[in-house]
Amino acid sequence: MTPGDADVVIGTGEAVVFWVLGPVALAGALGMVLSRNAVHSALWLVNTMLALGVFYVVQSAPFLGAVQIIVYTGAIMILFLFVLMLVGRDSSDSVVETLRGQRVAATVLGLGFAGLVGAGIARATEDLPVAGLGDAQAEGNIPAIAELLFTRYLLAFEVTSALLITAAVGAMVLAHIEREPGSRQTQKELSRARFLTSDRPQTLPGPGVYARANSVAAPALLPDGRTLDETVATGVEPQEVQQMPRPTGREQLGSPDAALGTLDPAPADSGEQR
C-alpha cells in the first residue's frame, strides 16, 4: 500500500470476517439497549466489545485488539457485572416511564449526537493524506504504538494515569472507615482467647452421621446411641422430633460399632484374609 493509494484492496479474509462479525456487533449493541435484564444488557455489550477486538486484530492492530479484550471485556465489564450482581437478579427495568417523554427525547438526542459526531469526524478526515499501514508501523505494531505513547503522547498518557489514580484514591478515601488501631482483636488474640477460656478449641460438631431425623432440632447421635446436644444450633430449643426408627439388629443396616471397627473387627478382616 503506497501513500495516498485510493484503491484500498480489502482481502477476502478480512471481508468475510467483517460481514460475519459486523452483524454480530450490531446485534450486541441493539440487544444491550433493548433487553430488560441488566445482566443480559451487560452480556450483549461484552459481545459487541469482543467483535470490536477481533476487528482491530484483523485490521493489523493486534495489540489494540488484545488490550480491548483484556482491559475492557476482561476487567471493566467484569466490574460492571459485579455491581449488577450485587444489585440483585430480579431488578429488571420497569416499563413505566418515570419522566414523561423520556424515550422520545432520548431517541432524538441520541440520533442527533450520533449525527454530530459522525459529521464532525467525516469533515475532519475528509482530505487527510493516507500514510498507509506499512509506513505507520514500519517496525511492527507494538514498537510503533510504544514510540508514539512515550514520545508524542507522553503528556496525555501521564495525565490520564494521574486522573485514574486520583479516581481510585478518591474512591478509597470515600469508602474508608477509620478504625482505632488495636480496637479489633487480631486472629492470634482471638485464637489464644479461645484456647485459654473455652472447653472446645475446635468447631462445634456437625449434625452427625448417625442422626435419624432431617431437622436442625434433632441432635446428632453418637455411635453408641447417645445424643450429642452440642450439635443443636444455638437459638433452637432441643425438642423431640419424629425420627426414623433406629436399626436394631445387624441384619438391618449393620451395627455402627462394627462400622467403626471398635467392637467386632472380624468381618472386615476375615474377608481380606480369605
Next chain:
Amino acid sequence: MNLWAAADQPTLEDFGHDVWWIVLLKVVGIFGVLVLMTLFAIVFERKVVARMQQRIGPNRVGPRGYLQSLADGLKLAFKEDIMPALADKPVYFLAPVIAAIPAFLAFSVIPLGPTVSIFGERTPLQLTDAPIGVLVVLACSAMGVYGIVLAGWASGSTYPLLGSLRSAAQMVSYEIAMGLSIVAVFLYAGSMSTSEIVAAQADGNQLDFFGLQFTGPSWFAVLLPVSFVIYVIAVVGETNRAPFDLPEAESELVGGFHTEYSSLKFALFFLAEYINMVTVSALAATLFLGGWRAPWPISVWDGANTGWWPLLWFFLKVVAALFVFIWLRGTLPRLRYDQFMRFGWKVLVPTALVWILVVATMRTVSREADLSTGQVALFVGVPAALLVLAGLLLASRSANSDTRVMAEQASAGAVHATDPEPEVLPPAAARRRPAGAPSRAEGGFPVPPMDLKVPPSPRLRREGADAGGAVVGTGRRGTATIEEDGDV
C-alpha cells in the same frame, strides 16, 4: 549445537503459511492433547494427593487405576441434567461453554517444539503465533472468568452467587499480578511472542568471573526469580486452585459457582479448570523454564533440541509444574478471603511493580555501561539475592523467637513460659459441655480413648505382617497431665 538450534528455531515469519490440512492436524492435535492431559492430570492429582495422605488412591479401573478419570467422565455424561427452577436459562446454558472455549483457545499460542517435518511439510510445532502471543493467553483467561461469574449468577441460588462474586474479585485482582510478573520477561526477551521468548532463552549467558569463563543458565526463572515466584502464586489464584480455591470452597459454599450444575455442564467446568491448569503450566514452562528446549545436562547432546524430542522435554516441564499445583493443594489449607485479597493487592502487586522498576533500571544501566547479562547477574544479582536471603533468615528467626523461647522453657518444665500472668481474657461464652466430661481446665483436652484399637494399615496387612488390631497409646504423657493440673 547452536547452528542446529538456529535452523530449527521458528521465527514470527514462519507462521501463517501452513497448508490447510496441517492447520487442521494441529488443531485436532492440540484438542486431543488437552483432553488427554486433563484425564491424566485428574488421575495424577488423585494419586499424588493420596500418597501425600498415606492412601493408595484410585487403583481399580484400567492398568494401575489410570483409566479412572475416563470412567468418571463417562459416568458424568450419563447423569441427569438439572435445570433449576430459578435459573436464568440462556445464561445458565451458556456459562459452561464460555468457561471451556477460552481454555482451549489459549493453548493455540503455546510453542510445543521447533520446526519439524510433518508428511514432508516443514512447520513449527505450534498452532500460531503473533507479536502479541502471550497477551492472547491473558485475554483467554480474562474471558474464562465470565463462565464462572455467569454460572454463579444464573443458578439463581445463594451459594453460587457468593462463589461467583468471589471469583470475579479474585480473578481480576490476580490477573493484574500475573500480567505484571510477565512484564519483566517481555523486557528481557524484547518480544511478546511466545516463540521468540523461547528463542531468547536458547543460549546460555557467557559469564566472566575474574578470567574464569563459563556458561550460566539462561532460563528466565533464574534471571528473573521474583517474576517467576509472583507468576506461580498469581496463577494459582487465577486458576481457582487450592489454597486459593475460594470460589468453590466446599466447606463454606457447598460447591461455589458450580453447586447447581450437573452432568455434562459440570463436566465442562471441570474440563476448563484442568485445561487452565495445563495452560498456565505450559506458559510457565515457555516464559520461565526455557520452553521446549532441553534442560542443561541433556542439552549437551546435540540432537536434544531438534526433531520431535523437544515435545518430551516440554511435557516433562508441564507435568513438573502440574505436580507443584498438586503439591500445594496437598499441603496448604485454604486462605481466608480477606487475607487472600490483602495478599494480592498489598504484597504481590507492589512487589511486582518495584521489581519491574529494578529490572528496567538494570537494563538501562547495563546498556549504558556496556555490561553483558552475565556480568549484571554476577555483580548485582548474586549479592542482591544473598542480601534478600539473609534478610529473610533474620526475619523468620525473629518471627519465630517467641515460639522458640516458649518451646525451650516448656522443655525445661515450665508451662505458659512467656506468659506467667495471662492477660485478661474475654469471658468464655456459654458452651454446652457433655455431662461428666472433664473440662479443659481439668486437663480434659479431647483425646481418643486410651484403649483405642486402630485397624492395621492396609499396606502392612498386604505384606501379611500383622493382621490383628493393635492397642496404641494416645501420645499423652502421665507427667504432663499432672503438670497441667498443677497449673490450673
